[in-house]
């Protein structure tokens with residue numbers, strides 16, 4: 088076994104581990120994109136439901152005012168019917184005043200009913216945009232799902248390929264460094280290896296000792312005392 092094998096092997100392994108980690112990140116991004124689009128659709132649906140509710144409430148309010156108007160009008164008719172039965176002028180005048188006051192009240196109600204109907208028309212205008220927002224959100228969600236499905240298939244195939252390369256590269260590791268490598272990768276994954284950067288660890292930038300650099304130059308496996316990375320010399 089040549090001394091350069093370890094550095095070359097670690098360099099390759101580090102690259103493959105980073106590729107795998109990157110592929111896993113990209114795979115994980117797919118469901119997050121779908122979740123975000125689903126969230127947008129839910130928000131659009133909530134907006135639509137709120138618009139429907141607004142229409143319902145506005146109609147109900149206008150209907151109630153109309154009922155009040157009808158009962159007020161019935162009351163006025165009733166009072167008018169009683170005018171002839173008045174026995175004194177004073178009684179007659181009191182009744183006339185009451186009827187006049189009630190008529191004023193019905194005018195106010197009529198205005199309120201008009202306003203209520205205008206309000207119904209206004210809230211009805213909120214419905215078409217809310218429906219369009221749902222349709223747009225549905226379309227985006229479907230497009231994102233299709234994109235993610237395609238991407239996932241590609242990324243999974245790529246992961247299988249890199250995984251095979253990784254297994255092949257691991258098989259080439261010198262037997263005496265394999266255990267340390269496996270232990271480090273198990274706990275730190277792709278971050279378990281770092282290239283030496285000048286005279287520092289490329290992972291945590293801790294200064295390496297002269298002794299460590301000498302061992303690295305001899306092709307030994309050295310791990311950083313700062314971050315625990317397996318170190319290798321850059322090409």
Ligand SMILES: [Zn+2]
Pocket residue numbers: 281288289290291292293311312313314315316
């Ligand atoms: Zn380090």
